[in-house]
Amino acid sequence: MGTDRHFRVWRGNEAGGELKDYQVEVNEGEVALDVLHRIQATEEPDLAVRWNCKAGKCGSCSCEINGKPRLACMTRMSTFEETETVTVTPIRTFPIVRDLVTDVSFNYAKALAMPAFKPPGELAPGEYRMQQVDIERSQEFRKCIECFLCQTICHVIRDHEENKEAFSGPRLFIRAAELDMHPLDARSDREEFAQAAQGLGLCNITKCCTEVCPEHIKITDNAIIAMKERVVDERFDPLVRLGRKIFRRDRRQPASTK
Amino acid sequence: MTTTSAKPSPAMPGGPRPRAAIAAKTLRTDRWWLPSLLSGGGFGLFVLYTGIRCFFIQESFWVEQYHYLTPVFSPCISEKCPDNASDLGQWLPASLPFFIPLPILTLGILTVFRLTCYYYRKMYYRAYFMSPPGCAVNEPAKKYSGETRFPLIFQNIHRYGWWLACGLLMINTWDAVRAFHGADGDVAGGFGIGLGTLIIWGNLVMLWGYSVSCHACRHITGGRLKHFSRHPVRYWLWTKVSKLNAKHMEFAWASLFSVIITDVYIMSVSAGWITDLRIFN
Numbered sequence: 001m002g003t004d005r006h007f008r009v010w011r012g013n014e015a016g017g018e019l020k021d022y023q024v025e026v027n028e029g030e031v032a033l034d035v036l037h038r039i040q041a042t043e044e045p046d047l048a049v050r051w052n053c054k055a056g057k058c059g060s061c062s063c064e065i066n067g068k069p070r071l072a073c074m075t076r077m078s079t080f081e082e083t084e085t086v087t088v089t090p091i092r093t094f095p096i097v098r099d100l101v102t103d104v105s106f107n108y109a110k111a112l113a114m115p116a117f118k119p120p121g122e123l124a125p126g127e128y129r130m131q132q133v134d135i136e137r138s139q140e141f142r143k144c145i146e147c148f149l150c151q152t153i154c155h156v157i158r159d160h161e162e163n164k165e166a167f168s169g170p171r172l173f174i175r176a177a178e179l180d181m182h183p184l185d186a187r188s189d190r191e192e193f194a195q196a197a198q199g200l201g202l203c204n205i206t207k208c209c210t211e212v213c214p215e216h217i218k219i220t221d222n223a224i225i226a227m228k229e230r231v232v233d234e235r236f237d238p239l240v241r242l243g244r245k246i247f248r249r250d251r252r253q254p255a256s257t258k
Numbered sequence: 259m260t261t262t263s264a265k266p267s268p269a270m271p272g273g274p275r276p277r278a279a280i281a282a283k284t285l286r287t288d289r290w291w292l293p294s295l296l297s298g299g300g301f302g303l304f305v306l307y308t309g310i311r312c313f314f315i316q317e318s319f320w321v322e323q324y325h326y327l328t329p330v331f332s333p334c335i336s337e338k339c340p341d342n343a344s345d346l347g348q349w350l351p352a353s354l355p356f357f358i359p360l361p362i363l364t365l366g367i368l369t370v371f372r373l374t375c376y377y378y379r380k381m382y383y384r385a386y387f388m389s390p391p392g393c394a395v396n397e398p399a400k401k402y403s404g405e406t407r408f409p410l411i412f413q414n415i416h417r418y419g420w421w422l423a424c425g426l427l428m429i430n431t432w433d434a435v436r437a438f439h440g441a442d443g444d445v446a447g448g449f450g451i452g453l454g455t456l457i458i459w460g461n462l463v464m465l466w467g468y469s470v471s472c473h474a475c476r477h478i479t480g481g482r483l484k485h486f487s488r489h490p491v492r493y494w495l496w497t498k499v500s501k502l503n504a505k506h507m508e509f510a511w512a513s514l515f516s517v518i519i520t521d522v523y524i525m526s527v528s529a530g531w532i533t534d535l536r537i538f539n
Contacts, residue, residue, distance in 0.1 A: 016279050066284030067394055087285050092394075095275035103275070131487040155390040160402045161274050185486055201411070202404035204383050205376055208393035221473070221503065225376050229417070231478035236414040 002027040003082050007035060009047070010089040013098045019087065026077045032088065033061050033072035036100070048099035056214055059147030063100050066090045066157055068214050069149040092150035104148050110168040115193065118186040134183035141178035141223060143215040144171065150209035150219055156202050167199035170209035170219050176200075177223035180230065191234045194227050203228075283396040284500060298385025301378070304514050310361035311521060318528040319343075319521075325439035326454045328524040328535075329517055331361045333429045339374035347430070367426050371419035376473045377510050379413060417474040427462075427469055434462045440539025450539035457523050462515040468509035471502035 007022045022039050033051055040047045052058040054073045061072040066080075066087055080086055094102040119128070149159070150170040157164050176198060180190040194200040203224055210220045217223075233240045284290070311330055319331035320343040327334060327343050334343045337352040338360060350362070361363055372378055383389045390397040403415050437458045440450020469475065480496025483489055502509070526532045 010278055010280065012279065014276050064285065064394065066288070067284050069394060084287075087287075088415075089277045089280055089285060092277055092280065094277065096278040102278070133486045134484075135492065153394050155397050156402060156404065158394075159390065159397045161400065162326075164274070181484065199404075199406075201406035202402070203402050204379065204389060206380050206383050206390065206393075208390070212395055225473045226477065226481055228414075229474065230415065230482060232414045233482060237417065 005035070005077070005080075005082065006085045007039065008085060008087040009036070009039065009044075009093055010099070011044075011047070011099050016135075017096070017099075019089070028078075030077050031073055032065055032070075032075040032077065032086065035077065035086075036072060036088065048097070048101045050066065050101045057145055058213075062091050062147045062151075062152070064091055069153045071147060071149070071214050074214055091148070093152040093154070093158045094148075104151075106164060107146070107148055107151055107169070107171060110172050110198075111175065113197070114168075114172060114175060115179075115187060115190075117157050119180065120184050120186045123184075128184055130183050137181045137222065138178040140217055141174040144174060145215060146171065147214060149212040149214065153208045153212050154203075155206070155208070156199075156204075163199070163202060167202050168197075170203075170224065172198055173200065173203070173227060174217065174219055176221040177227050180227065190228065191230045195211055195231045195235060200224070200227055200231060252254035284392070284394055286392070286394060290395055294385040294391060296380075297381045300511070301381065301385070301514070304518065307518055308365070311525075312361055312365055313356075315525070316360040318525045321454065321524060321534070323439075323441050323530045324450065324452055324454060324527075324534060325436045326458065326524045326527065327433045327436070328521045329433070329458075330364065330521045331466070332364060332433050333426075334361075335363060336360055346429070364426065367419070367422045370415070371423040372510075374413050374416035374419050375510065376416070377507050414473075417478065420469065420472050420474040420478075423469055427465055430462055430465060434458050441536070444537055445539045451537045453535040453537070454523060454527060455537075457520050461513070461520040464509060464513040464516040467502065468506070468513040470499060471504075471506040471509050472504065473506070474489055476503050477497055 002025045005026045008019045051061040056074040090100045176194045207220045319328045333346045336350040337348045437455045476499045480492040486493035
């Protein structure tokens with residue numbers, strides 16, 4: 001049986017906006033995206049909401065519900081009290097397009113700037129062979145659905161617009177880790193790129209990205225900290241550098257033989 | 259109908275385009291401040307206790323009868339230490355300037371190790387520096403440079419802190435072995451066991467758990483490898499450390515409390531406030 005719930009939804013565009021109130025019916029088993037669609041169907045036909053799969057796999061319906069970045073399609077209405085006001089706003093870190101839709105092209109620009117996978121020179125396409133044990137760390141990061149919730153909650157760019165130029169964000173850090181841990185990636189400068197071009201040093205590992213990831217990727221522990229430790233190997237640890245000189249490993253070995 | 263509105267910051271030519279104009283610092287309705295309050299308060303209490311103990315109560319750290327040495331003062335390397343408690347020698351003079359605590363070596367190593375720990379960094383950045391105060395809660399600072407500049411760039415020395423802490427742990431392990439000491443040296447070759455022994459060993463397990471579950475340890479054992487299949491032993495070690503690493507926060511807190519409990523117990527026995535509950539000899 002349905003209940004009447006109080007919703008507040010941000011309506012607006014680049015010129016400004018406001019939170020608008022709605023009393024809307026909520027039925028058993030529904031998620032927040034269902035309720036937004038009901039508002040769209042009954043009261044606000046021009047309410048802009050980006051969505052696609054409604055199964056938590058496309059990453060389109062990212063928004064902030066009661067202040068927390070979440071997927072609207074995976075936010076069960078049963079998690080709220082019947083008397084609780086539910087506030088839905090667009091993700092804050094990116095420029096607004098309209099209502100709940102933001103322009104997330106920042107993330108694509110950062111992805112483009114990242115050096116792609118470099119296959120090993122000694123192997124021809126079709127000769128690539130990998131053991132599961134070598135690839136499973138990278139596979140965790142491939143679960144990313146690019147909802148950009150980690151990007152929007154990251155205070156480095158959420159609270160400091162000026163850092164956007166120097167900082168790529170958690171989504172791109174897991175990409176960096178995925179490639180650096182890839183058994184066949186032939187690039188040996190990924191740590192340097194992560195530190196110098198992606199702004200890994202700006203991350204202060206407060207783990208908000210891990211907390212919001214709908215795919216439960218251990219972004220901080222398995223990617224960011226792992227990359228930070230690899231950067232320490234390359235940049236900050238004199239003993240590692242000395243060890244490489246002593247054992248004549250002053251140049252890093254090709255990735256496929258490390 | 260309208261409840262909140264704000265004008266967006268104007269778009270600069272060629273600069274950032276405006277975000278949604280939401281004035282509230284956060285719209286979170288849960289008690290997001292509670293974890294930071296508890297962890298910040300808990301850690302503050304530990305720092306306060308350790309500070310008072312190391313600077314103002316530089317006694318009652320050794321129980322001669324049962325060879326209990328508190329981990330806060332181990333290794334005991336001052337001329338002030340009883341001979342039986344200073345297996346590593348007495349390098350420091352009995353009287354030190356007021357700003358140098360008796361366990362300077364222990365305190366220094368633990369400070370470097372714990373302050374650069376990835377878990378504690380998360381905790382104190384949130385609780386003390388409010389950077390950020392909570393997830394999706396605006397941080398008050400106008401500028402932010404993360405760990406790219408002095409002094410925070412020195413967070414990168416964490417692995418050195420880990421190596422030093424491992425050395426300290428070896429000494430703690432020796433102390434724990436020595437704590438199997440009975441009051442009567444003629445019974446069972448001087449072997450004995452009491453509640454203090456069990457507390458010391460419980461603390462030792464927590465300290466080892468915290469150190470082995472460290473992210474730097476995880477990296478050193480196998481995290482830095484590209485090919486696990488070529489290093490099966492290191493891979494095996496890495497899988498075990500990774501399992502412990504998932505509990506690093508729990509070990510961090512458990513070891514803080516276990517150090518305090520051990521120190522309070524040994525101080526109490528040493529000062530004669532309580533008698534050690536003996537199980538054997």
